[in-house]
Amino acid sequence: MLNEFTYCPRLGYLEWVQGEFADSADTVEGRYRHRRVDQSAKRPAKKESEGEEEKVVLHARSVSLSSERMGLTAKIDLVEGEGARVTPVDYKKSKRPHVARGAWEPELVQLCAQGLLLREQGYECAEGVIYFVGSRERVTIAFDDELIALTLERIAQMRRAVVSGEIPPPLEESPKCVRCSLVGICLPDEVRFLRANAAGLPEPRPLFPASDDTLPLHVQHPGAKVAKRGEVLAILDGDALLTEARLGEISQVALFGGVHISTPVVQELCRRGIPLTYLSSGGWFYGFTHGMNHKNIDLRRHQFRAAEDRSRCLLLARRFVQAKIANCRTLLRRNHELPLDQPLQQMKWDIEQAGKADSLEQLLGVEGMSARRYFECFDGMLKLADPLFPEFDFNGRNRRPPRDPINALLSLAYAMLAREWAVVLQTVGLDPYLGFYHQPRYGRPALALDLMEEFRPIIGDSAVITAINNGEITANDFIKQMGAVSLTAEGRSRFIQTYERRMSSEITHPVFGYRISYRRVFEVQARLLGRHLMGEIPDYPAFVTR
Amino acid sequence: MRHVYIVTYDIANPKRLRRVFKTMKGFGKHLQLSVFQCDLPAIDLIRMQDILTLIINAEEDQVLIFNLGPTESCPIKSIQTLGLPAKLAKRATVVV
Ligand code: SF4
Numbered sequence: 298m299l300n301e302f303t304y305c306p307r308l309g310y311l312e313w314v315q316g317e318f319a320d321s322a323d324t325v326e327g328r329y330r331h332r333r334v335d336q337s338a339k340r341p342a343k344k345e346s347e348g349e350e351e352k353v354v355l356h357a358r359s360v361s362l363s364s365e366r367m368g369l370t371a372k373i374d375l376v377e378g379e380g381a382r383v384t385p386v387d388y389k390k391s392k393r394p395h396v397a398r399g400a401w402e403p404e405l406v407q408l409c410a411q412g413l414l415l416r417e418q419g420y421e422c423a424e425g426v427i428y429f430v431g432s433r434e435r436v437t438i439a440f441d442d443e444l445i446a447l448t449l450e451r452i453a454q455m456r457r458a459v460v461s462g463e464i465p466p467p468l469e470e471s472p473k474c475v476r477c478s479l480v481g482i483c484l485p486d487e488v489r490f491l492r493a494n495a496a497g498l499p500e501p502r503p504l505f506p507a508s509d510d511t512l513p514l515h516v517q518h519p520g521a522k523v524a525k526r527g528e529v530l531a532i533l534d535g536d537a538l539l540t541e542a543r544l545g546e547i548s549q550v551a552l553f554g555g556v557h558i559s560t561p562v563v564q565e566l567c568r569r570g571i572p573l574t575y576l577s578s579g580g581w582f583y584g585f586t587h588g589m590n591h592k593n594i595d596l597r598r599h600q601f602r603a604a605e606d607r608s609r610c611l612l613l614a615r616r617f618v619q620a621k622i623a624n625c626r627t628l629l630r631r632n633h634e635l636p637l638d639q640p641l642q643q644m645k646w647d648i649e650q651a652g653k654a655d656s657l658e659q660l661l662g663v664e665g666m667s668a669r670r671y672f673e674c675f676d677g678m679l680k681l682a683d684p685l686f687p688e689f690d691f692n693g694r695n696r697r698p699p700r701d702p703i704n705a706l707l708s709l710a711y712a713m714l715a716r717e718w719a720v721v722l723q724t725v726g727l728d729p730y731l732g733f734y735h736q737p738r739y740g741r742p743a744l745a746l747d748l749m750e751e752f753r754p755i756i757g758d759s760a761v762i763t764a765i766n767n768g769e770i771t772a773n774d775f776i777k778q779m780g781a782v783s784l785t786a787e788g789r790s791r792f793i794q795t796y797e798r799r800m801s802s803e804i805t806h807p808v809f810g811y812r813i814s815y816r817r818v819f820e821v822q823a824r825l826l827g828r829h830l831m832g833e834i835p836d837y838p839a840f841v842t843r
Numbered sequence: 844m845r846h847v848y849i850v851t852y853d854i855a856n857p858k859r860l861r862r863v864f865k866t867m868k869g870f871g872k873h874l875q876l877s878v879f880q881c882d883l884p885a886i887d888l889i890r891m892q893d894i895l896t897l898i899i900n901a902e903e904d905q906v907l908i909f910n911l912g913p914t915e916s917c918p919i920k921s922i923q924t925l926g927l928p929a930k931l932a933k934r935a936t937v938v939v
Binding site: 326512513514515516517518521526527528529532539540541542543544545790793794797798801 | 865866868869870871887889890936937938939
């Protein structure tokens, strides 16, 4: 803990106060090397000391110590000692750095704190050892006054940060961030950029991968079964194998309709922190299962407090609605076959009105009016050249049940968005059920609905337009029953693919200027909302495309 | 960043062979008898090496890992096939 605080106070705070953790290649490699050290230690030990008489050397592995007075707890890799004289030994996966003091400050401070804890237990402890696995070198570190003073100072700083309940600011353009496993959670440059109101600061560095490493698995084949086979999930129809998906490459699993899944699969998904969602065959969200992964309690507290404050709710709600209208407008401007001066002008006016609304009710009115204008022009974005499919005629938005094919597609797209947002919010530690604009109602992920507003046009509508204009979905993909129109299983599968392609596509971030996939944008937005709720950035930067 | 790796192995004992095969299924696509195509970020490469090291017997078995380079540059294009077409893997959302 002290080690992380010394590396970067914000890192220590994120990990130890907020319970955030993420693996990076470095942390995994650290565990891997550690294990190999433990194993090699089991093999016959090398000669301890040649020539000299055999000393009785005590070895104790993984020693846990704590001191209430210092407010410290430590787990020491190894304690060596004779009688009352002991030496803590710390393993580091790296090579020995060639610096004057033999090791970097975080390591020195951590080792010294271990020494101080041992001293408190009544042992004599004048020095410690760092064993660098990478270069197989032992470096002895003397606990001199200077190091002890530094260590005590770091402990005091850490305690102050914890007690204040305020997250330390990100480091300034530090090379440490590049190697930091929490960079995608901390968002150092983004937070600094948004705090400074962009005045004169360089655009954030693209510090984390532009797109996600893992992708969702959707199972919608009627009656399919999901089973675990070693490291892969097998999707079966009866005995026939439909497909396999590697567990390590799945970000989430979405089950449509009556798909079967076994308890071992659910347990494995929980263990790996892969969320599992259950949906009706039309994509309506029933609920989800997730493991006992960390819940950022601190963050939720701030969320609940903000949701009780009507003026804060209104400020956020205005942002959501303004961004949504702006994005609808951009979509129309780009895709409509005709130049639409009047509606675009009106929508611009709607954005202003939304910014001035002084109650949620008024805002709802503005939003509804603007949505009507937008959907009246919607069919101008569709290329329904084929006269064989007159059913694609679109007369305004209708749902539950959708009565025409376009509305069926829109409903599915929005249901997918709501699910996606519920999962993202849950993953970053926010409560998807408590919203600011949408008020809580039984079984409704209100915060997910809030955040999806600005993405309805750019993800949902855009996927529908692509599916139709590219001929990926045709009139044959729909069934009509008692006035309700729904997709066939095959049509649904194809549309989900179109939608997911949209989610994976990369764009230039309108504020930060780097390339990023929409999937990643969702996570960044959710984290930025968190940073805003915790008071770190003044505004929630809604996502508005240029 | 992801790199494409070709992993091949020679395992002397059938039990370990099965375990290596099962592990590799979790990391890549089975191309041929003891050959996998993997598309891994650094973190998964380390995990794979870790698990394989624990399974194999260093005195009798051998695993070879060829790094073909960043996935973005499509290094699998350089693979030539003679005879039956190869089913090389491409990452995409799975929808069934
Ligand atoms: S990304 Fe940088 S500022 Fe943020 S926790 Fe890591 S080192 Fe600290």
